[in-house]
Amino acid sequence: MTTTGTRTTAIALHGVHKVFGESSTRVEALAGIDLDVGAGEFVAIMGPSGSGKSTLLHLIGGLDVATSGTVAVGGEDLASLNDDQLTMLRRRKIGFVFQAYNLVSVLTAIENVALPLIIDGIAESRANERAGRALDLVGLGSRPDHRPGEMSGGEQQRIAIARSLVAEPVLLLADEPTGNLDSVTGDQTMRLLRRLVDEEGQTVIMVTHDARDAAMADRIVRLRDGRIVEEQTLPPVKSGADVLASLEGLDAPEDAP
Amino acid sequence: MSVRHAILGLLAEGPLHGYELRSAYENELVPQSRLNAGQVYATLDRLLRDGLVHHEVVAQNDRPDKKVFALTAQGRDELGRWLGHASKVDLDLRNETFLKLMVARRLPEGDWRGVIALERRGAFERLHQATQARARADRDATPLSITLLLDLAVLKLEGLLEWLDRCEEALGKETP
Numbered sequence: 001m002t003t004t005g006t007r008t009t010a011i012a013l014h015g016v017h018k019v020f021g022e023s024s025t026r027v028e029a030l031a032g033i034d035l036d037v038g039a040g041e042f043v044a045i046m047g048p049s050g051s052g053k054s055t056l057l058h059l060i061g062g063l064d065v066a067t068s069g070t071v072a073v074g075g076e077d078l079a080s081l082n083d084d085q086l087t088m089l090r091r092r093k094i095g096f097v098f099q100a101y102n103l104v105s106v107l108t109a110i111e112n113v114a115l116p117l118i119i120d121g122i123a124e125s126r127a128n129e130r131a132g133r134a135l136d137l138v139g140l141g142s143r144p145d146h147r148p149g150e151m152s153g154g155e156q157q158r159i160a161i162a163r164s165l166v167a168e169p170v171l172l173l174a175d176e177p178t179g180n181l182d183s184v185t186g187d188q189t190m191r192l193l194r195r196l197v198d199e200e201g202q203t204v205i206m207v208t209h210d211a212r213d214a215a216m217a218d219r220i221v222r223l224r225d226g227r228i229v230e231e232q233t234l235p236p237v238k239s240g241a242d243v244l245a246s247l248e249g250l251d252a253p254e255d256a257p
Numbered sequence: 258m259s260v261r262h263a264i265l266g267l268l269a270e271g272p273l274h275g276y277e278l279r280s281a282y283e284n285e286l287v288p289q290s291r292l293n294a295g296q297v298y299a300t301l302d303r304l305l306r307d308g309l310v311h312h313e314v315v316a317q318n319d320r321p322d323k324k325v326f327a328l329t330a331q332g333r334d335e336l337g338r339w340l341g342h343a344s345k346v347d348l349d350l351r352n353e354t355f356l357k358l359m360v361a362r363r364l365p366e367g368d369w370r371g372v373i374a375l376e377r378r379g380a381f382e383r384l385h386q387a388t389q390a391r392a393r394a395d396r397d398a399t400p401l402s403i404t405l406l407l408d409l410a411v412l413k414l415e416g417l418l419e420w421l422d423r424c425e426e427a428l429g430k431e432t433p
Contacts, residue, residue: 191392211418212411215384232378234385243390243407
């Protein structure tokens with residue numbers, strides 16, 4: 001791993017291009033991306049549809065390969081890995097959360113969460129112990145035996161988040177995580193992600209078109225036409241009262257005599 | 258916002274003197290707000306003149322007499338009328354951002370993208386503060402008056418950001 005200052009770099013992209021198709025159908029989805037994300041940082045990627053944000057997430061997650069440039073996760077250059085090594089990296093270092101929860105309906109909550117560990121060859125008792133801890137982390141520790149169909153959308157997304165965390169990944173990738181949720185459960189999901197960053201030091205990169213979700217991050221990266229056109233680091237948060245004091249319109253206006 | 262009716266509302270709970278009214282307004286009714294003392298007394302004078310409140314002078318030991326204000330029947334009717342009518346919706350449509358965009362799009366060197374980027378940064382900074390303050394408010398048992406104002410701030414900022422996206426799309430079509 002590389003470090004900048006005291007902070008470890010969780011992912012580093014340099015000069016990343018991604019081209020789909022050839023000649024007349026050639027589309028440059030990513031046109032030279034440089035991006036470093038520090039460990040424990042929460043980054044939101046925004047941009048209009050077709051700007052390359054999902055492609056970027058797929059490259060970081062090792063689900064697709066860059067046409068040129070380097071993508072390094074936890075200090076490992078993805079291009080230097082063979083298919084098996086890439087699979088291991090996805091399984092052990094990266095957690096994925098999608099808009100669809102992708103849970104197995106016949107399995108209970110804890111079985112769903114333990115599944116990645118079982119696939120990785122970890123003994124069931126040990127896998128269940130770790131899955132139980134992951135469920136505690138998302139506030140569902142008391143409902144390990146419920147099946148997805150018996151839970152609300154927000155709860156199912158929390159199980160999906162627990163599953164993404166069970167292998168203790170260096171990086172959590174989220175693609176429109178609140179896309180299927182109403183605004184209340186969407187807020188709860190975002191608060192959970194924020195808490196994982198603040199209290200567990202989890203690194204999170206999230207693609208979203210939702211301003212409210214993006215505003216929960218530490219940094220917003222905006223893409224257009226495959227390029228980063230804007231980056232904004234958001235300042236530390238004040239108390240609710242301080243926030244209100246900074247908003248206008250609360251001072252009493254003069255009434256007409 | 259009508260301070261006049263807010264004062265009638267506070268007096269509907271029971272008689273208060275000027276200082277108590279001001280402190281109830283600032284601390285309980287509209288958190289983090291400021292109401293200056295001159296405004297409280299000027300408003301009370303008008304309410305007295307219009308017969309909506311009356312007052313009693315209470316003598317105090319070692320201190321100047323204080324005036325305690327209470328609602329009249331007419332004042333109670335006025336309060337009911339105010340609560341029973343729809344407020345004028347505060348839309349703030351022709352705002353500064355809109356004006357900057359309209360100016361920038363007409364100038365040959367006008368950088369409307371730059372205007373959108375700046376306004377968006379400002380809005381995101383405040384939305385970041387507001388969403389997280391709102392999340393904390395749920396954890397810390399913050400008074401309802403504060404959480405509801407934070408909700409309003411979040412939703413307004415969200416609306417502003419969505420509108421900026423539309424401006425960007427529309428102006429991009431006009432001058433690609």
